[in-house]
Amino acid sequence: MIPNAVVYGGVTILDLLIVVAIMVIAVFVSKWVAISLRRSLKDKVGREHLEIIRKIVSYSIIVIAIIWALTILGVNLSGLMVAGGIAGLVIGFASQSIVGNLVSGLFLMIERPIKIGDQVDIDQIRGFVEDIRIISTTVRTYDGLYVRIPNQKVFTTSITNYVGNVARRFGYVVGIRYSDDADKAIAIIKNLIEGYPFALKNPPPQAFVDNLGDNSVNIIVRVWAPITDWYGLKMELLWKIKKALEEEGIEIAFPQRVVWFANELKRQNTDKHELSGYDSP
C-alpha cells in the first residue's frame, strides 16, 4: 500500500498527507478566525490594535499547527521544548511588564471601561483620555499635562469615568442663620433651580434641612444635570443661591458663639465706667 510506504525513519506517506492536511486546515482556520475577529471587534477596537490582535491569534494557530506537524514527522521536540522553555523563561522575565501591559491593553479594549475623549480619574490622574494604545493609555490632565499610563496600571487600578453615564448629581451645603425661615429658604432655592434648563426635572432636585449645625441650619441642595453641562451649572448655581437668599433677607451664617456672663450687672457697670472715657483724675 502506497500510503503506508515509509519515506524516512517511521514517517509514511500517510503521515506526510496528514501534515499537509493539518497545515492547510490551520491556514484556513487562522484566516477564518482573523476575519471573524475583524467583524466582531471592528466597532470595539481601533484599526491598528485590531491588526495586532488578528496577527497574534492567526500566527498562534499556525505555530500550534507546525508543532503538531513536527511531532507527526517524528521530530523530537523535547530538546526544542527545553531550549524553548529556557528561552521563554528568559524572555518572559525580561519582558514580563511589556507582556502584562499588552494583555491588559487587550482586556481594556474588550472591556472598554473608558473611551477616547472620556473624562476619567485613573489612579488620581484626572483628565481627558487622549489615546488607548496596546501598551499604554495617554491622558491629558485638566491642567494640560500629557500623562502616559501603562495599561497594566490602568487595568489593575480603580477607574472613575466621569462621563460614563448620561446624567450626574452634584450638591452643596447652604448654612443659614437660626433666625431665618428654613422653609422659605428651601422654596427660594427650589424656585431658582427650576429656572435653570440644565437642572433636570427628573430626577427631581432636592433641598432639605440636613442638620442643625453649631452655627447654622444646614440645607442640603442636590441637583441632577446632563453629564455634558453639569460643571457649568455647578459653578453658576451656588452664587445665585446665595444672592437669591440674601435678596429675601436670608443670610448665610457665620461661625459664632454666644457668651453668657455669670455677673452681667457688674460687667455692665464696668463697661459704663470704661466707656466713659479716660480715668477720672
Added chain:
Amino acid sequence: MFGLHKVPLKIEKGGISLHIKKEGEALVYKRESGSEKVEKTLLTSNDKILINPIEPVNTPKEITPYLLIHFEKALLIEPKITREVFVTFPVEIGIFVSQNEHFEICDIFTITKQKFTLYGDPRSGVICRYWGSKVHSSIPIGDPLKEGVLQLNIRNTTAKWIEVSKAVFNAYGMKIYYNDKKVSMKSELKLMGKGSAETDFIDSPLEKGMENSLELYTARKLAITTSKFMMEGGL
C-alpha cells in the same frame, strides 16, 4: 411671522423683535426675545429669509435629539383600542438664509421655558427636552409662537389596560407643519406592554393648506438613523 420673507424685514410680535436690513453687500441681522439679544452680519447677496418652526430640541444648546412630553393627567387606555388626543409641544423658531435654492440656518430661538429631564436611569437612559402639557380631546388653541399642537394617536396593542403619563419623541422623525394660526405635528404612540411603547411621526398636516417646515434633523438624517423612539424606561 412664519413663511418666506424679503429683506428688509421688521417683525415685532409676541415679545420677539426681528430686524434684518441691507448694509452694502451684507445683511445686518438683529433679534431680541426675552433677555436675549443676537446681532449678526450676513455676508450674502441673497435677500430671502425663511422663518419657520423647527424641532424643539436645539435651545439653549443642542444636547439631545429627544423630546419628552409629560401629560398633566395620566391616561388610562383600554385594551386593543386606538384613540386620538391632542397635546402641546414647545415651538422653536428657525431663521434661514437662502443660498440659491438651498437654505442655511442663521439663528434659532424660543420664547418658551426650557427644561431638560432624564428618561430612564442615568446608565442607560436618555436626556430629553422636557415639556408639560394638558391632554385635550380636541385641537387646543394657543400662541403658535410658543406652543404647537401634537395629534397623538394612541394604540393599545396589548390585552391589558395601560396607564400613560409621558411620551418621548425622536427629533429625527419630526414632521412640522404651520400656518398663521397653528404649528402642528402628528404622531403615533404604540403601546406594547406595561412599561414599553414606540413613538413615531406621521408626515401629514393637521389641517389642509398648512406649510411643511424646513426641519434641521430631517436634513441631517442618515439612512441608518431611526425616526422612531422605543420607550423602555416606563410610561
